[in-house]
Amino acid sequence: MDHSNHNDYVLSSVKNALRILNSFSLDEPEKKVTDLAKSLGLGKSTVSRLLSTLASEGFVTKDHETQKYRLGLSILNLNTIVTSNLEVERESLPVLHKLVDDIQETCHIAVLDGTDVIYIKKVECKHPIQILTHIGRRNPAYCTSSGRVLLAYQDEQVVRRILGGELKAYTTKTNTDPETILNLIKKAREQGYTVSVEELREGVTSISAPIRDYTNQVVNTLTVIGPTHRMNPANLKGxxxxxxxxxxEISVRLGYRKRH
Structure with a gap:
């Protein structure tokens, strides 16, 4: 099988796996291999193989008595993430607008995804600068303030695995030493915020603080990003x-209550 044919095969398999997942409904929450094969126009062996793969990742589960499949807990996990992000976007918006009006810098909500942070909400100030933070943008976690805050609440094994990968220097100020970064991550948790000065882009500073949900888990960060000449040491404390x-405030709106 040549490279192009292999890619077509993989894409076809992915599409068919998604078709299988989308075939489940409230009216038909459970289905047999033969039912799926008939409704989707696929061979039984193809459906069986795809279901086995989906089951291995927790996206479907099989009832061995009825031989029927239903959606698995991995779907629920994804739904929880999507619902959480939608709620954060909704609850954070008035707070972001108020903060932007107050400090006149651009504010973001970020979430951790693997080794990167993704910006899921952004409210710009009146004088924004061209920075790499559009909604949906991925930036490396190790050299961004949002990333280091989010990593501060991950297991140390997860953090060390991330820091064991390639740590690219984006500027002359990018920290690429794993132990130095690990110390910065620990400090972020101790003090409840972190600052990144020109580590991802020259002339740009960011400050991030954790956002917690009703379970007391850190799910996002509130991040302010702006030019270093405005976000300078003289006014950083404010x-x-x-x-x-x-x-x-966003955490409280999400149901967080501080535990004593």
């Missing part, structure tokens, strides 16, 4: 206080 306060 920025930090307001960002932490806004992140706490």
């Amino acid at each position: 920025y930090i206080h307001k960002i932490i306060s806004a992140a706490n």
Whole structure:
């Protein structure tokens, strides 16, 4: 099988696996291999193979008495993530607007995905700069303030695995030493925020604080990104206080209650 044919085969398999998942409904929550094969126009062996793969990843589960398949817990996990992100976007918006009006810098909500952070919400100030933070943008976690805050609440084994990969220097100020970054991550958890100065892009500074949900888990960060000449050491303390306060307000809106 040549490379192009292999790619077509893989894409076809992915598409058919998604068709299988989409075939389940409230009216038909369980289906047999023969039912799926007939309704989707696929061979029984193809459906059986795809179901086995989906089952191995927890996307479907099989009832061995009825020989029927139903959606698995991995679908629920994905739904929880999507629902959580939608709720964060909704609850954070008024707080973001208020903070932008106050400090006149662009604010973001970010989430951790693997080794990267993804920006899922953004409210720009009146004088934004061209920075790499559009919605949906991925940036490396190790050299961004949002990433280091989110990594601060992951298991250390997860963090070390991420830091064991390639750590690219984007500027002369990018920290690429794993132990140095690990210490910065630990410090972020201790102080409840972190600052990244020109590590991803020259002339750009970011400050991030954690956002918690009703389960007390850190699910997102509130991140303010702006030019270093405006976010300078002289006014950094004021920025930090307001960002932490806004992140706490969003957390409360998500149902977080501080535990004593």
